[in-house]
Amino acid sequence: MNFSEVFKQSNQLCKVSPDGKYLATCVQYRLVVRDMSTLQILQLYTCLDQISHMDWSSDSLFILCAMYKRGLVQVWSLEQPDWHCKIDEGSIGLLSSRWSPDGRHILNTTEFHLRITVWSLCTKAVSYIKYPKACQKGIDFSRDGCYMALAERRDCKDYVSVFVCDDWHLLRHFETETQDLGGLEWSPNGCVLAVWDSCLEYKVLLYSLDGRLLSTYSAYEWSLGVKTVTWSPSSQFLAIGSYDEKVRVLNHITWKKITQFEHPATINNTKAVVYKEVERRPAVGADDLSLHNITIGTTLFNTQSKYEICPPPVQIPVVKPDPDRANPKIGVSTLAFSSDSRYLATKNGGFQVQSLNWHCSGDSLILLGKEQLCLCYMDTDQEDK
Amino acid sequence: MPESSLDKDICSSSECRTPPLRQFSQSSLPLHRKSYMLSTFCTEQNVQECQSHINQEVSSLGLQPVWTESGSSSEMNVVAVLNCMYDLIQMHRRGLRSLENMEVEQLKSSGNVDYLQLTSTRLKEQLELSKRENTGLLERERQLQLKVKSLQNCLKNEKEEVQKLQNIIASRASQYNHEMKRKEREFNKLKERLNQLLIDKKEKKQAIDVLNNIGRADGKRSLWKTEKTEAKHEAEMYKALLSDYDTRQRELLLENAELNKVLQQMKKDMVSILSSKKPILKGDKYQDDGAQADSEDEEEVFDSSKESVELYCVHAREKLTNSIRLQWRRLKSHVERLDSQASLAQMGGSRNNDAVSQETHKEEMDRLKLEIQQCKDFIQTQQQLLQQQLSSPCDEETASLLSDCYMLQEKERLGDEWKTLEEQRTIFERERRNFTEAAIRLSHERKAFEEDRATWLKHQFLNLSPFPDSKKPPMSKSKSAFLISETKASATSAPEKLIRCPSGTNLPTPGCVPHTSSTADLYRTLCLIPENGATKPKRKSDHAEESGVFFNGKAPVRHKQWNDSEEHSSHTKEQNSSI
Numbered sequence: 001m002n003f004s005e006v007f008k009q010s011n012q013l014c015k016v017s018p019d020g021k022y023l024a025t026c027v028q029y030r031l032v033v034r035d036m037s038t039l040q041i042l043q044l045y046t047c048l049d050q051i052s053h054m055d056w057s058s059d060s061l062f063i064l065c066a067m068y069k070r071g072l073v074q075v076w077s078l079e080q081p082d083w084h085c086k087i088d089e090g091s092i093g094l095l096s097s098r099w100s101p102d103g104r105h106i107l108n109t110t111e112f113h114l115r116i117t118v119w120s121l122c123t124k125a126v127s128y129i130k131y132p133k134a135c136q137k138g139i140d141f142s143r144d145g146c147y148m149a150l151a152e153r154r155d156c157k158d159y160v161s162v163f164v165c166d167d168w169h170l171l172r173h174f175e176t177e178t179q180d181l182g183g184l185e186w187s188p189n190g191c192v193l194a195v196w197d198s199c200l201e202y203k204v205l206l207y208s209l210d211g212r213l214l215s216t217y218s219a220y221e222w223s224l225g226v227k228t229v230t231w232s233p234s235s236q237f238l239a240i241g242s243y244d245e246k247v248r249v250l251n252h253i254t255w256k257k258i259t260q261f262e263h264p265a266t267i268n269n270t271k272a273v274v275y276k277e278v279e280r281r282p283a284v285g286a287d288d289l290s291l292h293n294i295t296i297g298t299t300l301f302n303t304q305s306k307y308e309i310c311p312p313p314v315q316i317p318v319v320k321p322d323p324d325r326a327n328p329k330i331g332v333s334t335l336a337f338s339s340d341s342r343y344l345a346t347k348n349g350g351f352q353v354q355s356l357n358w359h360c361s362g363d364s365l366i367l368l369g370k371e372q373l374c375l376c377y378m379d380t381d382q383e384d385k
Numbered sequence: 386m387p388e389s390s391l392d393k394d395i396c397s398s399s400e401c402r403t404p405p406l407r408q409f410s411q412s413s414l415p416l417h418r419k420s421y422m423l424s425t426f427c428t429e430q431n432v433q434e435c436q437s438h439i440n441q442e443v444s445s446l447g448l449q450p451v452w453t454e455s456g457s458s459s460e461m462n463v464v465a466v467l468n469c470m471y472d473l474i475q476m477h478r479r480g481l482r483s484l485e486n487m488e489v490e491q492l493k494s495s496g497n498v499d500y501l502q503l504t505s506t507r508l509k510e511q512l513e514l515s516k517r518e519n520t521g522l523l524e525r526e527r528q529l530q531l532k533v534k535s536l537q538n539c540l541k542n543e544k545e546e547v548q549k550l551q552n553i554i555a556s557r558a559s560q561y562n563h564e565m566k567r568k569e570r571e572f573n574k575l576k577e578r579l580n581q582l583l584i585d586k587k588e589k590k591q592a593i594d595v596l597n598n599i600g601r602a603d604g605k606r607s608l609w610k611t612e613k614t615e616a617k618h619e620a621e622m623y624k625a626l627l628s629d630y631d632t633r634q635r636e637l638l639l640e641n642a643e644l645n646k647v648l649q650q651m652k653k654d655m656v657s658i659l660s661s662k663k664p665i666l667k668g669d670k671y672q673d674d675g676a677q678a679d680s681e682d683e684e685e686v687f688d689s690s691k692e693s694v695e696l697y698c699v700h701a702r703e704k705l706t707n708s709i710r711l712q713w714r715r716l717k718s719h720v721e722r723l724d725s726q727a728s729l730a731q732m733g734g735s736r737n738n739d740a741v742s743q744e745t746h747k748e749e750m751d752r753l754k755l756e757i758q759q760c761k762d763f764i765q766t767q768q769q770l771l772q773q774q775l776s777s778p779c780d781e782e783t784a785s786l787l788s789d790c791y792m793l794q795e796k797e798r799l800g801d802e803w804k805t806l807e808e809q810r811t812i813f814e815r816e817r818r819n820f821t822e823a824a825i826r827l828s829h830e831r832k833a834f835e836e837d838r839a840t841w842l843k844h845q846f847l848n849l850s851p852f853p854d855s856k857k858p859p860m861s862k863s864k865s866a867f868l869i870s871e872t873k874a875s876a877t878s879a880p881e882k883l884i885r886c887p888s889g890t891n892l893p894t895p896g897c898v899p900h901t902s903s904t905a906d907l908y909r910t911l912c913l914i915p916e917n918g919a920t921k922p923k924r925k926s927d928h929a930e931e932s933g934v935f936f937n938g939k940a941p942v943r944h945k946q947w948n949d950s951e952e953h954s955s956h957t958k959e960q961n962s963s964i
Contacts, residue, residue, distance in 0.1 A: 164621075
């Protein structure tokens with residue numbers, strides 16, 4: 001692997017444009033745009049304050065820089081460097097800012113989640129959405145960018161509003177049967193909305209695009225519930241990771257559980273292949289091929305290290321988290337389907353894996369830890385294992 | 386005592402005894418009986434004996450003697466006799482009384498005995514009963530203990546569950562507390578902000594400041610919000626949903642069709658298998674198949690007509706599944722029959738199809754075993770030969786030769802390649818040397834050329850004469866200088882000179898000649914000046930040839946010039962080639 005020289009950035013704000021041609025980084029209050037192939041600086045913009053958040057628009061023409069402390073959002077254009085746009089939320093404060101899928105509207109969430117202001121860059125018009133819910137994932141755009149689902153809370157009850165992104169017209173507004181809505185996510189085909197409850201109750205509700213409740217799923221009661229939910233890219237499966245260290249997969253025809261994956265501390269399965277990274281100071285990194293799970297332990301990356309296959313049974317070192325604290329670090333926290341929906345990668349427990357991402361061809365997986373990264377290649381010949 | 390008296394005694398006593406009983410039962414005895422008994426004992430003859438006997442008896446009884454022998458008179462002492470009688474009667478009475486008592490006692494005791502017997506039987510019964518009760522109680526105790534154990538288990542489970550629930554409650558409580566704290570913090574922030582806003586006089590308004598509006602992403606103009614657009618949005622949403630359902634339904638239809646096809650195929654296969662076996666079995670189980678065969682034929686005919694029709698309705702589907710179940714059952718029974726037949730054939734050893742197949746099977750096995758044995762022998766011999774090979778002592782030469790024999794060819798090839806490489810290397814070295822020499826020469830020539838140029842310029846400036854002949858010697862010396870100046874002076878005139886050349890062949894003029902020679906040299910220097918390689922030599926050589934054509938008819942002086950130039954060109958050619 002070759003690495004370029006080190007560039008400065010602040011706040012971990014470093015993003016590649018959606019078309020892959022440019023790289024934008026933030027250094028304090030400056031925005032630096034580089035060409036992706038040569039890494040030469042193309043543009044340099046200066047904002048009014050330290051940038052807290054930066055994002056590309058979907059057509060890679062604009063970049064928004066949000067300064068939460070001052071309640072400002074500045075938008076820069078790549079085509080016309082002279083063009084400028086400044087959105088001031090005033091005394092109401094700014095909590096978060098994001099682009100709409102068409103790249104022409106900016107949604108600002110004001111402080112205390114009082115409301116969401118929709119600013120249009122085409123018409124300078126403003127729309128307001130009241131009472132958005134402050135939760136793990138309260139807003140989601142469908143993949144084709146046509147619809148936006150927003151979680152709201154009024155009178156101690158949860159609602160979901162579906163907006164048409166074209167003109168922010170409210171299409172549907174319905175109450176959900178959740179105690180405390182934790183998050184919502186569109187299916188990739190845009191026809192089903194998965195809504196789940198907070199961790200105090202295991203409940204996953206499936207609503208169709210027009211607001212009808214299709215199905216409810218609850219695996220158990222009382223214990224801590226859903227931690228993360230992911231759709232498969234083909235919209236056929238819904239994977240639910242929960243605090244009981246299990247992943248349950250539902251199918252899209254009956255919305256019933258078709259299978260359940262566990263993360264035992266000892267791997268006894270003869271079909272599973274466990275890779276252990278071996279180096280001077282042996283630390284455990286274990287991988288599984290086939291439709292089973294991948295769990296990763298902390299490893300110190302060493303160019304001299306190699307992976308050896310451990311024979312079953314393999315004991316994975318588990319750190320028991322303090323159960324008295326809120327949001328304990330147990331349970332399945334990350335799920336990722338490969339692009340052909342053949343593999344599911346999961347992260348269980350308190351392992352130091354920040355993200356799991358599949359390559360778009362579906363054959364390899366990149367694991368990012370705090371200090372190291374690991375690339376795993378699936379052997380596609382062994383698909384019958 | 387005489388025995389007769391004893392006998393008498395006995396009989397009298399017995400007689401005496403029985404009468405008391407009788408007396409007891411009957412209150413009075415008739416006197417005549419008594420007297421009858423008395424009369425038999427004592428007669429007038431044996432008075433003395435009787436007296437003595439009675440005396441003895443009485444004394445043995447402890448009474449006063451009735452009669453003393455001292456008196457000679459046979460008269461008895463009446464008083465004594467009466468006393469004796471009275472004593473006897475008293476004794477008798479006493480005896481009777483004691484008898485009564487004893488009888489009473491005996492009755493009592495017999496009553497007691499009865500009572501005791503009764504009680505004993507009763508107690509025995511009670512004992513039995515209590516034993517039974519005991520076993521029953523033991524049984525109950527055992528059951529209760531089991532129950533206790535199970536209840537203890539339940540209790541343990543319940544306790545565990547309670548513990549679990551407590552843990553859950555604890556975690557939920559901590560989660561709630563965390564949320565509460567978070568909300569409280571946010572609330573506090575809100576209050577602070579509210580206070581701040583109340584105090585703050587300057588109210589910052591929301592605003593957007595855009596340089597100019599930008600177009601929509603899709604280039605269209607934005608529409609007003611009307612009912613039509615709302616309806617359009619609804620329509621689009623339903624379209625999306627419907628298309629999704631459509632695709633799903635299509636997929637399911639395809640899957641269904643596939644499965645139906647598979648089922649039909651399976652059914653056909655099963656039917657064919659069963660029908661092929663039917664003639665063999667028809668003899669055995671005629672009754673079974675008889676009824677079914679007809680229905681099956683019917684079904685077959687029926688189903689073949691329906692094959693092309695897709696099974697939409699419930700009845701058709703049911704029919705298919707039922708028919709498959711039926712065929713499968715038949716197949717199963719058929720296979721079982723075959724199995725039983727095979728086992729029978731093994732046991733019986735009779736010649737039928739299965740036995741034949743068994744024999745062929747055995748033959749196969751034997752053949753395979755033989756093959757295995759042969760292979761094993763082969764491997765064995767190979768191993769032996771290999772061992773011999775490895776262990777056999779050979780002289781050093783052959784050993785060294787053999788040790789590398791596998792690599793011999795490769796080594797030879799390698800040697801050849803090394804040789805060619807070496808040759809190439811020497812060639813390259815030589816060429817490099819030539820090149821460096823040429824470069825050195827070139828630099829020298831350039832220096833000389835510069836000097837020539839300078840001198841030529843000087844000459845030119847100083848000696849401007851119209852006579853070209855006088856100029857020839859100096860020109861040959863400063864040929865290169867002239868050429869360079871020519872090129873510098875008029876780059877455009879060069880092509881003119883070239884054009885002039887062909888015309889110049891027919892009518893060679895003195896004036897033309899130096900020009901033609903100069904053009905050849907001119908091109909050479911043109912090539913020399915940019916110092917490019919590949920195409921130039923060719924062109925140069927072409928032009929040289931051209932000029933050579935022109936020169937052939939000329940004076941040898943020019944030829945000499947041409948030779949010089951040729952040499953020069955060859956040099957440069959070499960130089961260029963070495964580059």
